[in-house]
Amino acid sequence: MTELRPGGASSVGMRLRRRVAVCSAVLAASGCVGWDSSVEDDLLVFRTSTSVGPARKFVAAVPVEDGDTQLSLTALVGDEAGYAARIRNPQREIVYEASDWWTADRNKTNGGFNADVITIAWPIDAFDAPLTPGTWTVETRFSAARAPLDVTVAVKRDSDLTSGVLHADIVWAGGLQDDADLASGVSRALEIWRDDVYGPIGITVDAVERTWDGPAALASPGFGDADAYLDAVGDKALRSVSVILVSDVSDGANVFGVSGGIPGPLPGTDRSAVLVSVGDVAGRDGVFTDEEARLLSETIAHEVGHYLGLFHPMELPIGGGQAIATWDALDDTVACARLTACNDALGDNLMYPTPICASATGLSCSAFVRQRTVSPDQQGVVHRAVLVR
Ligand SMILES: [Zn+2]
Structure with a gap:
């Protein structure tokens, strides 16, 4: 605090x-x-x-x-x-x-x-x-x-690097807030983010929702739609993270979320947001199951984690395969060498690069591995961030 x-x-x-x-x-x-x-x-x-x-x-x-x-x-x-x-x-x-x-x-x-x-x-x-x-x-x-x-x-x-408050500006784009199924899913996801993901690591999330009449699909921050971003978050408060909810990230297929930086900017710029695709997380039916609401909460928590300065504990091998070549700079997120070992050691970490399917029904994943662990070194990064008061 x-x-x-x-x-x-x-x-x-x-x-x-x-x-x-x-x-x-x-x-x-x-x-x-x-x-x-x-x-x-x-x-x-x-x-x-x-x-x-x-x-x-x-x-x-x-x-x-x-x-x-x-x-x-x-x-x-x-x-x-x-x-x-x-x-x-x-x-x-x-x-x-x-x-x-x-x-x-x-x-x-x-x-x-x-x-x-x-x-x-x-x-x-x-x-x-x-x-x-x-x-x-x-x-x-x-x-x-x-x-x-x-x-x-x-x-x-900050006299206490174990507890703090994070203000979040939740921005509904393109009228999506009028979809009752999405609204219900987002409200459950925000609750899980606050109570079960950031709460346990000493971060009190203070989220305020608002609507914005810009497009429902945006390019990743910094990769297009600069004017739209400036319109949405150009006058954001310095000490608040803006999370824009869209139906689709237009420059990436099946992208759940993107952060405007690691760390993200404090003043309003065309990169000063976390973009989250509620449409992609809700799936083809547009309705949030409990599992999908949980996945959305972890997606928001993960992307905001980037904005606060956290990297993935390791990056997925470029071009596939098993060999890991890049890690974060922290000590207590294991520097696993192979993807299968990383899944085992870090698969429950909030900053793991991808969701992991725990059980599948046919071709679709019916349950994901819970990804909420934030290591002490990762917590140290989050609590130091200027955004956390
Ligand atoms: Zn990530």
Whole structure:
């Protein structure tokens, strides 16, 4: 749970003013432009609209105080691409270097790979160097010099990394909420997500449903329909995850859900959503059995897990077969070597890459393996996330 700041609003204000002073001094020294500072949802937030430097890079200097637990940076660079190249602590030591992970067999963050929306958080897990007081820097690099750039930095403090609240904005697309069978299935799924999946790991899900009159089928976030995404979630609250319910993910067959990033962006962008296909989960008859409602709950929980920074414990072999070549960066999700061994060791994990059929009737699966286990290291990632307050 996010710490209540002692002394109420005035002490937050004082703390902020002091920070702004620090920030301005640091940024002036590094030759950067000014930042707008604010307190939003109990986060310290710094925003700037600027442009990429002549050397195709931009360095954000982030003032960190005692008690701060995670910083998150999102950078939008329009039609260009960029990535978070390195993070340095106040002693100027490099604690994260993107290129270390480019050819690694472990996944740490997608923030170190090229995208038009860059999102990176630090620390990601219990193995990372924690935030210490002083000025941290996040260096981003881009495909073009002088491209317009919007950057949002948020800093969280959290005195308890075992419990927290996650606000979720459940967005019904294309009038699907009028289908009573879908509405009933989604309401059961949200209850299971809250009570039986995230509740047991100390995350209180606070979900609010709303309707949106955009299309009922969308491309995966970042792969099309940018204007529709901006219309649906462009003004989302920083500290809330948006889950858009559609009848179909238009760029993938039989895709149950997709996350806009690992981790996902905080400000509203065309990637700031988790897309869930209630149509695909409900199957051909469009009616949710109890089994399908459970599968939907685990799908939402899984995709939101990505948005909070979790990777699959291992990736399915590219092109089929048994040999596993890529894992997450955590210790307690077994680095299984073969798919059958992974099914046995990790098949009940929330972040397992696919549902596993437990029993089939003819060609269709009548029962799936329950996938709700979140390991202590995975819980550490989720509880650190800026989105969790
Ligand atoms: Zn996944």
